[in-house]
Every structure is written in structure tokens, then in C-alpha cells.
Amino acid sequence: MINRKLNQIILALLIIGALVTFWTGEAVRNLREQRAPAEIAREESAVPETKVEPAAGPSINVRKRSSGRYEEFRKKFRETEETLERLQSGRPGDERSVTRKNQAVSELRYWETQLNSLYSCIMAVLPRDEAEALAREQQEWRRRRDEKASALARGSAGGPEQGAEYTRVQAKATKARAYELLERYKDRM
Numbered sequence: 001m002i003n004r005k006l007n008q009i010i011l012a013l014l015i016i017g018a019l020v021t022f023w024t025g026e027a028v029r030n031l032r033e034q035r036a037p038a039e040i041a042r043e044e045s046a047v048p049e050t051k052v053e054p055a056a057g058p059s060i061n062v063r064k065r066s067s068g069r070y071e072e073f074r075k076k077f078r079e080t081e082e083t084l085e086r087l088q089s090g091r092p093g094d095e096r097s098v099t100r101k102n103q104a105v106s107e108l109r110y111w112e113t114q115l116n117s118l119y120s121c122i123m124a125v126l127p128r129d130e131a132e133a134l135a136r137e138q139q140e141w142r143r144r145r146d147e148k149a150s151a152l153a154r155g156s157a158g159g160p161e162q163g164a165e166y167t168r169v170q171a172k173a174t175k176a177r178a179y180e181l182l183e184r185y186k187d188r189m
Contacts, residue, residue, distance in 0.1 A: 007102055014109040018116050025120025069189035073118055073182050080110050104167035111174040118178055122185045145173040 084107050119138065123131050153166035 003099075003102070007106065010106060011109060014113050017113050021113070021117045021120050025124055069121060070182065070186040073114075073121075073189075076114060076117070077178065077182070080114055084110060100161075101164040101167065104164050104171055108167050108171035108174060111171055111178060115174055115178040115181070118181055121189060122181060125185075125188050141177060145170060145177070148173065 087106055088103055123134065126134060149166045149169035152169050153162045
């Protein structure tokens with residue numbers, strides 16, 4: 001009973017966190033669209049420049065972006081992994097399918113929250129055309145992830161174990177996608 005209540009509380013917190021992250025991302029995107037071009041130019045001029053020497057020819061001035069957000073997300077991801085390890089190690093020897101399903105659900109919720117937070121941050125800095133392309137890519141990725149999870153779960157024993165396998169595959173793919181997007185867009189954050 002206590003585990004069920006704890007899982008409900010964790011789930012509620014994760015959902016609230018995801019909603020806040022989504023709304024914050026939307027607000028930031030709306031603010032970016034409403035800012036005057038002079039403000040954007042002034043903000044970009046505050047980014048330090050670094051000279052890059054090409055293999056041949058004159059040097060080129062390139063704006064160097066701060067990797068603070070990148071490191072912040074790396075830290076969040078490590079903390080998420082540590083939290084999940086603590087949750088999983090808290091039930092040694094318990095091999096019931098329901099417990100494994102709950103663990104998989106918790107893992108998926110944690111990684112969905114991290115992925116949504118990262119995705120919102122990335123979308124806020126991308127130009128409209130790139131943001132639209134990423135949104136389409138993300139929808140396609142989710143569809144493929146769910147299809148793969150369904151196919152792999154069908155191969156399991158069935159019953160509660162099938163649901164646990166489906167959720168485990170989704171969680172693993174979501175974690176991999178979070179790290180993939182973080183590395184792909186680390187220079188733009």
C-alpha cells in the first residue's frame with residue numbers, strides 16, 4: 001500500500017514537472033518571437049568571440065556559446081540515473097512482475113521528464129524551420145519507439161511481464177534519445 005501511494009506521488013510530481021517544463025518552453029518561445037531585432041542583436045553581441053583558424057586562408061571570427069546548459073543537463077541526467085539505481089536497489093530479491101512493471105514505469109517517467117525538459121530548451125533556441133523539423137523528427141521517433149516496444153513485448157511471456165517489457169523498452173529508448181539530443185545540440189545551448 002505504501003509503495004502504491006509512493007508511486008502515485010512520484011507519478012503526480014513527474015506529470016506536474018513535465019507540464020511546467022512544457023509551459024515554460026512555450027512561454028520562452030513566445031517571448032523570443034516577440035522580442036525586437038535590436039534586443040536579439042544586443043544579446044548576441046554579449047557572446048564572446050573566438051578566432052578559428054581554418055586550414056588555409058584568413059582567420060574567421062566565430063561566436064562561442066556557453067556550455068552551461070549542456071553541463072546542467074549532463075548533471076540532471078547523472079542524478080536521474082543515480083535516483084533510478086537507488087529505487088531499483090531498494091527492493092532486493094523481489095522479482096514479482098508487478099514490482100518490475102512499477103520500476104519500469106518509474107524509469108520511463110523520469111526519462112520522459114528529462115527528455116521533455118531538454119526538448120523544450122532546444123526548441124527555444126532553434127530557428128522556426130529547424131524547430132519544426134525537430135518536432136516532426138520527435139513525433140516520428142516516438143512512433144518508432146512505441147512500435148519497437150510493442151514488437152519486443154509481444155515476444156515476452158505475456159500477462160504483466162509483457163507490459164513491463166513494453167515499458168522497459170520505452171524507458172531505455174527515451175534515455176538514449178535524451179542523450180542523443182543533448183550531444184547533437186550541445187553547441188546551441
